[in-house]
Amino acid sequence: MSTPASQAPEQDQDTYGLVVVSAGTSDPSSTRLLADRAAQRVAALAASHGGTVTVSVIDLREIAADITTALTSQLTTPALQQAVAALGAADAIIAAAPVYQAGPSGLFTSFFHVLDSDLLIGKPVVLAATAGTSRHALVADDQMRPMFAYLRAMTVPTSLFAAPEDWSDPALAARIDRAARELVLLMESGFARRLKDEAWQSYQHEYGSAGGTETAIDLNTDLMRLATGGSAE
Secondary structure, three states: OEEEOOOOOOOOOEEEEEEEEEOOOOOOOHHHHHHHHHHHHHHHHHHHOOEEEEEEEEEHHHHHHHHHHHHHHOOOOHHHHHHHHHHHHOOEEEEEEEEEOOEEOHHHHHHHHOOOOOOOOOOEEEEEEEOOOHHHOOHHHHHHHHHHHHOOOEEOOOOEEEOHHHOOOHHHHHHHHHHHHHHHHHHHHOHHHHHHHHHHHHOOOOOOOOOOOOOOOOOOOHHHHHHOOOOOO
């Protein structure tokens, strides 16, 4: 599941964890290729600043059945738990999806639908999409970005998109460089960690979305008894 992006860090270097989420279903996958190119550029830029990036890849096609199980039964398998733990520990994320029927694939959106809504608060994210035609170039910004806004992630300003004709275009490399640089700067700032350490309580955490830490919810009210199948007194 994990592939190192660079050599082991020296003692005086900062080490960052980058998680790539790829929803590509073919092998080889253009979606995975785009995400890998972005991850390589992130690692190179961080190295130029004296840091080291270790990349972990969550290949959603390998856990498709686990995602479906979570959607239909609320059961989280060990494989899905491993993916969730990787995202929770990540310093940055690259989220890449193929475009089907003018939107990100159902596999991609389903995975993020089963996540705890507090898991990605403040984490920097690069959004990436691939498609067979440039008509879908706005999917990352128009459809993927709102979902990550709901999850309160920190998406970088530059999104990535590649249609077949884009792979040989220098503009794609320039866009990857820009998105990677934005991600590195956010990652190095430690914003997500500081947010969790200093401002976590200022967020409204919904019931069932705080990792089991909800302690101020009165479950013994008429409304909560009705919601859980009981009867009001």
